[in-house]
Amino acid sequence: MSVSAGGAQRGVGxxGVGxxGVGxxxxxxxxAFGDLPVLDGLDFSVAPGEVTVIxxxxxxxxxxxxxxxxxxxxxxxxxxxxxxxPAADCLNPxxxxxxxxxxxxxxxxxxNVSLVLEDTPLSRKDRQTRVADMLALAGLSAFADAWPRQxxxxxxxxxxxxxxxxxxxxxxxxxxPLSALDAQTRGLLLEEFVGLIARTGATTVYVTxxxxxxxxLGQQILVMGRRPGRVRAVLRIDTPLAAxxxxxxxxxxxxxxxxxxxxxxxxEADRELSHGG
Amino acid sequence: xxxxxxxxxxxxxxxxxxxxxASAATLIGLIALWQALASLGWVSTAFASSPVAxxxxxxxxxxxxxxxxxxxxxxxxxxxxxxxxxxxxLVVGVALGLYTLARSPGMAVVSALFPIxxxxxxxLFIIWFGIGEGSKIVTLAFGVFFPTVINTLAGVDGVPxxxxxxxxxxNLRPWSILTKIVLPGALPAILSGFRITTSTAIILxxxxxxxxxxxxxxxxxxxxxxxxxxxxxxxxxVVLSAIGLCVSWVLGRLERAWLRWR
Ligand SMILES: Nc1ncnc2c1ncn2[C@@H]1O[C@H](COP(=O)(O)OP(=O)(O)OP(=O)(O)O)[C@@H](O)[C@H]1O
Ligand SMILES: [Mg+2]
Numbered sequence: 001m002s003v004s005a006g007g008a009q010r011g012v013g014x015x016g017v018g019x020x021g022v023g024x025x026x027x028x029x030x031x032a033f034g035d036l037p038v039l040d041g042l043d044f045s046v047a048p049g050e051v052t053v054i055x056x057x058x059x060x061x062x063x064x065x066x067x068x069x070x071x072x073x074x075x076x077x078x079x080x081x082x083x084x085x086p087a088a089d090c091l092n093p094x095x096x097x098x099x100x101x102x103x104x105x106x107x108x109x110x111x112n113v114s115l116v117l118e119d120t121p122l123s124r125k126d127r128q129t130r131v132a133d134m135l136a137l138a139g140l141s142a143f144a145d146a147w148p149r150q151x152x153x154x155x156x157x158x159x160x161x162x163x164x165x166x167x168x169x170x171x172x173x174x175x176x177p178l179s180a181l182d183a184q185t186r187g188l189l190l191e192e193f194v195g196l197i198a199r200t201g202a203t204t205v206y207v208t209x210x211x212x213x214x215x216x217l218g219q220q221i222l223v224m225g226r227r228p229g230r231v232r233a234v235l236r237i238d239t240p241l242a243a244x245x246x247x248x249x250x251x252x253x254x255x256x257x258x259x260x261x262x263x264x265x266x267x268e269a270d271r272e273l274s275h276g277g
Numbered sequence: 278x279x280x281x282x283x284x285x286x287x288x289x290x291x292x293x294x295x296x297x298x299a300s301a302a303t304l305i306g307l308i309a310l311w312q313a314l315a316s317l318g319w320v321s322t323a324f325a326s327s328p329v330a331x332x333x334x335x336x337x338x339x340x341x342x343x344x345x346x347x348x349x350x351x352x353x354x355x356x357x358x359x360x361x362x363x364x365x366x367l368v369v370g371v372a373l374g375l376y377t378l379a380r381s382p383g384m385a386v387v388s389a390l391f392p393i394x395x396x397x398x399x400x401l402f403i404i405w406f407g408i409g410e411g412s413k414i415v416t417l418a419f420g421v422f423f424p425t426v427i428n429t430l431a432g433v434d435g436v437p438x439x440x441x442x443x444x445x446x447x448n449l450r451p452w453s454i455l456t457k458i459v460l461p462g463a464l465p466a467i468l469s470g471f472r473i474t475t476s477t478a479i480i481l482x483x484x485x486x487x488x489x490x491x492x493x494x495x496x497x498x499x500x501x502x503x504x505x506x507x508x509x510x511x512x513x514x515v516v517l518s519a520i521g522l523c524v525s526w527v528l529g530r531l532e533r534a535w536l537r538w539r
Contacts (some may be wrong), residue, residue, distance in 0.1 A: 072442055092447055102443035104539040106461045115457060116447040147538050
């Protein structure tokens with residue numbers, strides 16, 4: 001196994017079903033909200049079938065970046081390109097899993113999953129089968145008819161995952177999908193993510209504040225600096241996801257170096273503030 | 278440990294409960310009191326009538342078919358005027374909620390016209406649409422339109438942005454986003470708007486019928502008043518309040534059926 005820091009490189013994919021899948025290429029990306037510069041020249045690529053984790057201090061533009069990757073935010077400058085052709089059964093190449101789940105409260109669990117299939121060419125019967133399959137995959141079959149308000153946070157995010165996987169995404173964009181959950185649920189769901197990502201082979205971009213999530217999932221880890229955000233460092237972890245152990249000293253070393261990179265930024269921001277910057 | 282103090286409960290109150298029988302008993306009690314005062318001659322039946330006399334008047338009006346003539350004329354105006362005002366208000370409210378192009382001009386017009394007491398417009402509408410049904414229905418529709426626009430707009434504005442972004446991120450069509458996200462999300466506000474607009478509509482109905490009509494409950498109440506016929510006058514008012522109660526019951530049902538997810 002090797003853990004290396006350096007520029008973005010094509011690594012060996014995780015070897016999922018969607019091999020030869022879709023990657024992303026980001027070039028010269030700048031973004032400002034009005035006068036507020038948020039992203040200041042990002043260039044990186046996301047290799048097909050890999051998990052790219054983005055970490056960075058609060059407010060550095062991670063969510064904005066993810067929004068741009070998924071076409072929900074129009075960048076001021078620069079572009080994002082999909083590399084490769086999504087599989088034939090892919091209904092929505094770039095698919096989000098949201099931090100706040102974004103479940104539709106007036107639809108049942110099954111209705112929430114069904115919603116994203118209703119404007120697709122899928123027949124009604126195929127749709128129902130797909131919904132049932134996804135709910136089974138997420139362990140939600142018994143809750144198909146429940147309202148979102150009746151579910152725990154962890155179950156709500158499982159619905160979010162079932163919904164995302166229902167469209168057979170080429171790229172999964174996950175913005176702090178676990179941060180609204182308690183620590184135990186987070187741990188459980190994280191392991192489920194590992195399984196699902198390996199199984200679907202979807203390319204994944206995962207934003208998190210949590211460094212152990214970063215080392216558990218990340219094959220490429222982008223560390224962003226303070227706003228306006230740039231890529232400060234790119235770390236790679238080549239240990240296959242399935243082989244990673246929390247007590248692996250190499251992973252712990254990566255976690256420490258991530259923390260060192262981020263702590264410096266936090267301290268810098270603090271100094272700047274105390275000087276009235 | 279000799280030094281012990283029991284912790285006193287201090288978390289009570291501030292949580293009134295509904296007691297169904299108490300509501301019914303209060304109303305029945307008040308009606309009985311009124312009847313007793315009238316029977317004892319403590320209040321003048323010429324001025325205040327009495328529950329029994331009102332019931333008798335209602336019975337006669339019902340039997341002669343006169344009641345139904347007035348009620349059907351009123352209900353027809355109410356239904357047509359409310360539906361027109363509501364439908365146009367929903368369309369305009371959603372448009373103002375969704376489109377930049379509609380919002381500022383539309384809000385300017387709505388804010389300018391909303392404060393006008395609609396009853397003041399009845400004479401104008403009579404000039405424009407004649408003394409017949411037209412002016413009454415337009416008055417009602419006009420009065421219903423503005424609160425509907427405002428409530429619908431507030432409802433659409435209140436739909437979480439995140440849900441719309443979610444729908445866009447899954448490539449839902451604009452029509453699906455409207456019908457599956459925006460409208461259901463605005464529905465609670467729209468339905469609470471209905472409570473306002475139905476009662477506004479009843480007020481305007483009676484006012485319009487008092488200004489120029491020979492049929493309708495408003496006209497009937499006014500005629501009875503002119504004749505010092507308090508039995509019939511109050512019978513008309515009982516009918517109005519029954520209509521109001523029915524409408525509110527129907528709305529309650531709709532809320533329960535459509536907002537089960539809450
Ligand atoms: N729609 C918007 N309009 C104006 N400013 C915005 C908007 N969205 C985000 N911002 C600002 O842009 C900056 C970056 O926000 P963003 O949400 O991308 O950060 P983030 O890295 O995801 O932060 P966090 O870690 O807290 O989630 C912040 O300063 C935020 O206030
Ligand atoms: Mg964020």
